[in-house]
Amino acid sequence: MSSESRQRTAEETPAPLPVFDVRTHDAAIAAEIGAAIQRAVASGWFILGPEGERFETAFATWLGGGHVVGAASGTAALSLALRAAGVGPGDSVLTVPNTAIPTVSAISAVGAEPVFVDVDPETALLDLSRIDAAVRPNSRAIIPVHLYGRALDLDALMPIARHHGLVVIEDAAQAHGARWRGRPAGTWGNFGCFSFYPSKNLGAYGDAGAVWTADEEDARLLRSLRNYGQSERDRHERVGLNSRLDEIQAAILNAKLPHLVHWNQQRRRLAARYRELLAPLPLTLPPPAPTEEAHVYHLFTVRVAERGRVRDRLADRGIGSQAHYPTPIHLQEAYSHLGYHAGDFPAAEAWCRETLSLPFSPALGENDLRRVVQVLTETLGGRRDG
Ligand SMILES: Cc1ncc(COP(=O)(O)O)c(C=O)c1O
Known part of the structure; x- marks a missing residue:
């Protein structure tokens, strides 16, 4: 935790916002x-x-x-x-x-x-x-x-x-x-x-x-x-x-x-809203789904080069984030016997380096999204929109 965040008083610290919480979801x-x-x-x-x-x-x-x-x-x-x-x-x-x-x-x-x-x-x-x-x-x-x-x-x-x-x-x-x-x-x-x-x-x-x-x-x-x-x-x-x-x-x-269709619709709606709010920031948004695809946004992932710094800043403000997945399987110890090396799968490796999952659930509200975007804006710069 940075000294800046340690100085913040307890009542200034908002409730934790995890990547996903089954209790609020249900x-x-x-x-x-x-x-x-x-x-x-x-x-x-x-x-x-x-x-x-x-x-x-x-x-x-x-x-x-x-x-x-x-x-x-x-x-x-x-x-x-x-x-x-x-x-x-x-x-x-x-x-x-x-x-x-x-x-x-x-x-x-x-x-x-x-x-x-x-x-x-x-x-x-x-x-x-x-x-x-x-x-x-x-x-x-x-x-x-x-x-x-x-x-x-x-x-x-x-x-x-x-x-x-x-x-x-x-x-x-x-x-x-x-x-x-x-x-x-x-x-x-x-x-x-x-x-x-x-x-x-x-x-x-x-x-x-x-x-x-x-x-x-x-x-x-x-x-x-x-x-x-x-x-x-x-x-x-x-x-x-x-x-x-x-x-x-x-x-x-x-x-x-029986609630799954509605939850998936909510996920799509919130993903669209995240996209609007994040558009001005220097990060890569997930590519929009082509017309053939109905995306159900199990996760809302962006790509960002300075993932470690961004995750630390979010954590300082009580906001969870995750990397799905930081290490590609061919570079995991358990699979070293397969004989693959770094550089064998450049696209997958680049995703693993940069992918960042933000808090996401059909139960999130506009304020939750804005809270995440606010911290990302402070961390990465860029014009705050709306
Ligand atoms: C892509 C993918 N495959 C397989 C699994 C395995 O599912 P489970 O954790 O239920 O064994 C998961 C879930 O963790 C997953 O995300």
Whole structure:
């Protein structure tokens, strides 16, 4: 903390404004969520019961059809999808380096090798023009990530994947309701994986996730894999996992799902307002979504060269911020054995150096946004607008 901020008296310090706070996000429907939890507990069913079934049906309908299979987390959903696709040791899987590490841990969890592909410098999403050069003879699947709530152009990706015989497993952990040409992210490929981590656009009160698939057989396989490889009680056709969505989390998701469209609309409205307020400042705003895309702004991220200084100044004023993600996966210690180096993926690396997520939630108001912009203006200079 700087000496300037230490001098400020306690009453001058406004309430903390975190990057995201699930309590303020859910405040308006706290009673509904409480009742849902009570209902689940009173039912006496805690694993694979009516709440989970109801959620799987409701979320599949919300996504426009197909099958949804609940899982223990988004990471578990990705691992289940990879296993259902038959990916395992000796195979490689393409994905991007600027993602949450679980995208890549899921690949390692099935014994396959991650192969990275650089991203579009503008959007931070997979650069489709680089897939051909990255594919290896043992590549079996590709995991495009709909990062920050942006929908990647899957319409263009699908023929490339088909050409190389790659199974497409969408990482839609940050993109509940994002669309490309009207079709939801997570429903273009063979599998779509969602996380319901508490801070996600649709969040549970613990770990939770789900896999979407159009294929009934794959859905049956996923249901078996998540439940010890069981096909019916005491019959195990395959080696499986314990990776189930529990009933209390499913009940919470059932209470929250009907509000998701409204929350996503609020996110878009607030993102547009942030853009107006930030326009005069010397930082890079996220590129506007093209007409084909419905962006759901899981995060509101800008790019700024002096990220460390900006984050310190925001923190001094009680404002949270984060970098999603400061270290690209190919430069993480855990993946040093893959033999990649700094400079291998310049666009992803530049995003990791500069990306900055500002406080963002459908529950924020005009004053919250102005408070953030005020500090950024003081820190970076530029004309304060409005
Ligand atoms: C892009 C991405 N993929 C995968 C995951 C993994 O989800 P979970 O934390 O539910 O395992 C997350 C969430 O952290 C994520 O943001």
